[in-house]
Amino acid sequence: MKVLNLGSLNIDKTYTVEDFVQEGQTINAIAYSSCCGGKGLNQSVAMARAGMEVYHAGMIGQDGDMLKRKLEESGVHTKYLAVAQEESGHALIQLDQQGRNCIICYGGANHAVTTQYIDAVLQHFAEGDYLLVQNEITNVPYAMVHAKNKGMRVVFNPSPITPQLKNYPLEMVDCFLVNETEGEALTGERDYEAILAGLHMRYPRAMLVLTIGSCGVLCQQGETIYRHGVYDVPVVDTTAAGDTFCGYFIACIAQGQTVAQALKTASAASSLSVSRPGASDSIPQRVEVEEFLKRKTS
Template identity: 45%
Template sequence: MKIINFGSINIDHVYDVDHFVRPGETLSSKNYAVFSGGKGANQSIALARANADVLHVGKIGLDGIWLQEKMEKEGIDTHLVKIVKAPTGHAIIQVNSEGENAIIIHGGANLTFKSSDIKEALKSANAGDIVLLQNEINSVDKILKQTKDKDLKVVFNPAPMSDAVKEYPLELVDIFIINETEGEALSGEKKPMKIIKAMDKLYPKSAVVLTLGKKGVIYSQGKQTIKVDALKVKAVDTTGAGDTFIGYFLAELSRGKRIEKCLKTAVKAASICVTRKGAADSIPRLGVDV
């Protein structure tokens, strides 16, 4: 089973700071580093490091060729990563002394998807393959619609959350993977179980995976609800933890593992990720770290 990831590819500029910069404040960083990033690319790398068969569909500028090369070295099929005239998407990431992050992103090449790109990618899809989407690219609604006539499992991680998400044909999503902020925006509820119940009512045919950070994760579909606790670790940098979780969860799912096993493996991988700095560079490898 292949996972086709229509995903963003970014250059991450990471600054270590005592606290997040305040309005009107000029703040010196204690350290600066450049990493490969983008939710899409991070999730593809997590999938590859979890030994999944992953095809990445994406866009970069000339300044991002090194990112494609890096993905290829991870074993990701990147023949549908195309170079365009726009600059590669990038992110400015502040990481505070508690390991929390604040992020500004610029879409760049990630916002140049066309209908022809979608059609070309879906030609290679086989029945049962998984299509993975985030909200850092354009044409998410078109991708959802074009998967409708194919026997594919559609997984949507609506991050970063925006008002536009609610206008997408979300009834076509098979699995939502959301955090509490995204869950509240979609459901109008704040408490985890209320989010779950509201999502079940809004999208009764969809499964929901609600990640809760230090409190673990809840999976719900119909009458089935599974909760897995987080592992206790000292967080250094939470950047990429959610992407790591998604990659490992879907990799296990693509191998036919039971949902509880998928969740536990994904939680373990994410717990390792937060003990390391960076996004893609912090993702653990199956059989080595996990």
């Protein structure tokens, strides 16, 4: 069993600010950093650091060597990466003093993923393998359908939300990983319990994972609902919190953990990530997560 993450890769440019810039305003940043990110890359790094064998497919530009190197240093297989004519995707991140962020993404090479490229990658995977996709690349619906036709298990993190999302073949999805904003967009509901119920009504056979910020996470599988809270840590940077959770959760499920165990491990990993600066750089190793859980339960 293998995990394929067909996902985005971005160069993140982070500006630490006192407060987010407003319309017509010019402000000075307190600090600046550049590192590797993108929802796809972050989630691949998280899965690899959780101990999962993961293959990343996606497009980088001629300027994307650092992105490939980051994946390889984290233990991610990169033989299916391809180089596009466009420059690599990048993100402009404002990070305030409370660890909150505002992000502007430029797709770049992430929007050069073709159906032909997807076909070439999928031929190396088979029934029972996992496909993880986000919504930062092109031709996501095509990937879903053709992966499902091969008998792969499709996991979808529908971020960012786009108008086209309503036309996606979401009945192909085996597991949804969503936050409250994404859940509201998919169901029209605002209350998190109503969001979960709405998702279950629409996709009754799918595993549903709904992260609810400081309230933790809910997961529904069939008629069983699981809940796990957050761990109390100092918040430094929340940029990779969701991606860390997603990557760790899928890795734990693929490794055979129960849903309750996977929620616990992924929540701990996500909590550790927010206590550190950066995107992919903040994602903890599995041994760190285990040590953190031992301290919290001792």
